[in-house]
Amino acid sequence: MGSTISQLFPPKSKFSVDDIPNLEGQVIIVTGGSSGIGKETVKALLQHNAKVYIAARNAKNTREAIEDLKAQTGKEAEFLQLDLADLQSVKRAAAEFSEKETQLNVLFNNGGVxxxxxxxxxxxxxxCQFGTNVLGHFYFTKLLLPTLIETASPGKPVRVINTASSAADFFGPSIDFNTLKDGPARKKWSPEKLYFQSKFGNVAFSNELNRRYADHGIMSVALNPGNLKSNLQRHLSGVHLFLVNLILYPTPKGALTQLWAGTTEVGATLGGKHLYPWARIGKNPSKDPVAEKELWIWLEEQVANI
Structure with missing residues (x-):
């Protein structure tokens, strides 16, 4: 209960975007970077001289976001078309990025539904929720692993930052694989429970990624960005939306924790941790390495023939 309250009403952040070091020479991808906390993350990265790719589905909205960010920062992000809900699109996006770049310093797996x-x-x-939030990001990360590993150097790990949610605390200890494709088992669940499972899946994936690839120079961490006003709530309505709005913070705050993990010196040491708002280490909701390995194996099986 204490951790829930701590996440709902976090203390004042000791980290701000002004603490981000100069990121000149770094290449960074932010999925879902055309709106919400993704856009705020891109803004801060551009302000500190990173080369940033916004990986998003809607070309029109993303190009408008790029123009808006350019007006605010004087820097221009790159557009990478990515629909996380379509594994073929994920494959195309990773291939396009690999044709353009030979390095990737930070991957923010930020997008979601x-x-x-x-x-x-x-x-x-x-x-839709597990396929977008977990499977899509898993496949995108898997395809970019060669570039991430090539970019890493001794003492300077590359980073995969996985945006989860406090919803991850309400699920576990393992995934119900019977609910991940359309069928009777899935239809018995509410959209809320399926969302909780997907956010727990983000954490479990992040933990296993760090376990498997830390020795290759990849630091993976998952985080709750906080309860924030963004278009993530677009499918909510009525009393549910009213209640959620009572505990929402301004969108820019949501970028703080992932920017702390993705850009600072201490961020490089956070592999396998779980982070709370704002820029704090918290309790990891996924604690079973066997269950995390089972999820990884299942994810591998789903993308084997794409």
Whole structure:
């Protein structure tokens, strides 16, 4: 209960965007970077001289975001078309990036969806929330692993920052694989429970990624960015939306924790941890390495023939 209250009402942050070092020479991807905390993350990265790719689905909205960010920062982000709900699109996006760049210093797996209608599925008929939030990001990360490993150097790990949620605390200790594709088991669940599972999946994936690749120079960490005003709530309505709005903070605050993990010297040491708002180490909601390995194996199986 104490950790829930601490996340709902976090203490004042000791970290600010002014603490970000000069990122000149770094290449960074932010999924879902055209709006919400993703856009705030991109803004701060551009202000500190990183080369940033916004990986997002909607070309029109992303190009408008790039122009807006250019007006604010004087720097221009790059657009990488990525639909996390379509594994073929994920494959194309990773290939396009690899054609353009030979290094990747930080991957912010930030994009996501919350509470869509229960009948909404991904292009390959996975639950929309798990397919987008977990499977899409897993495949994107997997395809970029060679570039990440090549970029890493002794004492300077590359970073994979996985945006989860306090919702991860309400699920576990393992994934119910029967609910991840369309079928009777999935239809018995509410969109809220499916969202909780997807956010728990973000944490479990992040832990296993760090376990497998820390020795290759990859630091992976998951985090709760905080309860924030963004378009993530677009599928909510009525009393649910009213109650959620009572505990929401301004969107820029949501970028703080992932920027702390993705840019600072201490951030490089956070592999396998779970972070709370604002820029704090918290309790990890996923604690079972066996369950995390089972999820990884399942994810590998889903993308084996894409």
């Amino acid at each position: 919350m509470g869509p209608p229960i009948d909404q599925l991904t292009a390959q008929n996975y639950d």
